[in-house]
Amino acid sequence: xxxxxxxxxxxxxxxxxxxxxxxxxxxxxxxxxxxxxxxxxxxxxxxxxxxxxxxxxxxxxxxxxxxxxxxxxxxxxxxxxxxxxxxxxxxxxxxxxxxxxxxxxxxxxxxxxxxxxxxxxxxxxxxxxxxxxxxxxxxxxxxxxxxxxxxxxxxxxxxxxxxxxxxxxxxxxxxxxxxxxxxxxxxxxxxxxxxxxxxxxxxxxxxxxxxxxxxxxxxxxxxxxxxxxxxxxxxxxxxxxxxxxxxxxxxxxxxxxxxxxxxxxxxxxxxxxxxxxxxxxxxxxx
Amino acid sequence: xxxxxxxxxxxxxxxxxxxxxxxxxxxxxxxxxxxxxxxxxxxxxxxxxxxxxxxxxxxxxxxxxxxxxxxxxxxxxxxxxxxxxxxxxxxxxxxxxxx
Numbered sequence: 001x002x003x004x005x006x007x008x009x010x011x012x013x014x015x016x017x018x019x020x021x022x023x024x025x026x027x028x029x030x031x032x033x034x035x036x037x038x039x040x041x042x043x044x045x046x047x048x049x050x051x052x053x054x055x056x057x058x059x060x061x062x063x064x065x066x067x068x069x070x071x072x073x074x075x076x077x078x079x080x081x082x083x084x085x086x087x088x089x090x091x092x093x094x095x096x097x098x099x100x101x102x103x104x105x106x107x108x109x110x111x112x113x114x115x116x117x118x119x120x121x122x123x124x125x126x127x128x129x130x131x132x133x134x135x136x137x138x139x140x141x142x143x144x145x146x147x148x149x150x151x152x153x154x155x156x157x158x159x160x161x162x163x164x165x166x167x168x169x170x171x172x173x174x175x176x177x178x179x180x181x182x183x184x185x186x187x188x189x190x191x192x193x194x195x196x197x198x199x200x201x202x203x204x205x206x207x208x209x210x211x212x213x214x215x216x217x218x219x220x221x222x223x224x225x226x227x228x229x230x231x232x233x234x235x236x237x238x239x240x241x242x243x244x245x246x247x248x249x250x251x252x253x254x255x256x257x258x259x260x261x262x263x264x265x266x267x268x269x270x271x272x273x274x275x276x277x278x279x280x281x282x283x284x285x286x
Numbered sequence: 287x288x289x290x291x292x293x294x295x296x297x298x299x300x301x302x303x304x305x306x307x308x309x310x311x312x313x314x315x316x317x318x319x320x321x322x323x324x325x326x327x328x329x330x331x332x333x334x335x336x337x338x339x340x341x342x343x344x345x346x347x348x349x350x351x352x353x354x355x356x357x358x359x360x361x362x363x364x365x366x367x368x369x370x371x372x373x374x375x376x377x378x379x380x381x382x383x384x385x
Binding site: 023027030031034035037038043046047050053054057060061064065066068069072073076077080081084085088089091092093103107108111112114115118119122123126131132133134135136137138140141145148149152153156157160164167168170171172174175176178179181 | 288289290291292293294295297298299300301302303304305306308309310311312314315317318319321322325328329332333335336337338339340341342344345347348349351352353354355356357358359360362363364365366367369370375378
């Protein structure tokens with residue numbers, strides 16, 4: 001009780017200066033992240049920026065005496081909803097990016113004008129509303145937040161609460177119906193798969209990515225016998241790394257002389273290198 | 287910190303979200319901008335709850351969160367169906383309500 005009496009706002013145990021500083025930091029961060037959301041091209045980056053905005057808002061809820069909403073924001077929004085977004089981005093393709101070409105002429109200009117007009121109207125509305133200082137906070141904005149919320153939800157708002165339950169069930173069923181794919185052809189059996197593989201003329205699985213002396217990663221393509229790289233060995237989700245230095249062969253019978261002065265390996269000039277038609281000329285002497 | 291600052295911030299975030307909905311053409315990004323607008327509304331609700339000193343605003347914000355979650359689930363399912371049919375997540379390509 002003593003702490004409650006000392007702090008001007010129960011539930012926010014920071015003093016006024018700290019709260020103002022925190023607000024401005026969070027506000028700038030949230031607006032910057034929101035702007036980045038509409039400016040970055042890739043959907044994944046957009047989702048990350050949205051996470052930043054949501055975390056900023058969660059902190060602001062906590063600062064405003066809404067600890068329950070702050071945690072719901074983090075758990076439900078940043079945790080569940082944003083993960084759902086990321087799942088769908090992964091399904092649709094992580095590299096899906098907007099094209100920068102305008103399909104409707106003057107769309108961005110008109111959107112900017114509409115946004116400015118909308119912003120001015122809203123700000124004027126707020127300016128006319130004469131929003132005063134906050135009311136004296138009660139215990140409902142501090143330790144009693146959860147009790148107060150649950151009392152309201154289960155008394156005044158019990159009917160909307162029930163309707164919300166119905167909405168959630170409907171949404172779950174609707175999502176299942178929409179995401180369900182009707183099987184138009186019978187499921188291929190193991191025999192069908194084997195036949196298909198034989199017919200395709202590609203019996204073995206795709207080649208594994210390349211393993212080199214210096215690099216062993218999934219984005220390094222495997223070398224084919226003729227010295228070129230195999231595109232099938234790298235997943236299409238990855239960007240293929242150039243195979244450069246590690247491409248030189250060291251054969252068991254090759255005599256490698258190590259020069260005493262520099263410590264570098266000097267390949268014996270008598271042995272011809274592997275056939276390497278695609279390699280640029282500069283790489284042959286490396 | 288006066289609640290008017292929070293309300294002004296929520297206005298800014300809402301307008302940014304609206305611009306995103308108007309400008310972006312990737313349907314997932316459009317959805318995320320809608321989420322941003324809903325979040326901005328929630329911030330205003332919480333600020334008004336504190337302004338008036340009762341919890342009704344927070345309850346409404348809670349309901350908004352629930353409705354937003356339901357909307358995201360259905361919306362992303364529709365998006366998946368469209369992507370399966372058209373191999374594209376751009377809102378320009380989905381110009382027919384049927385495949």
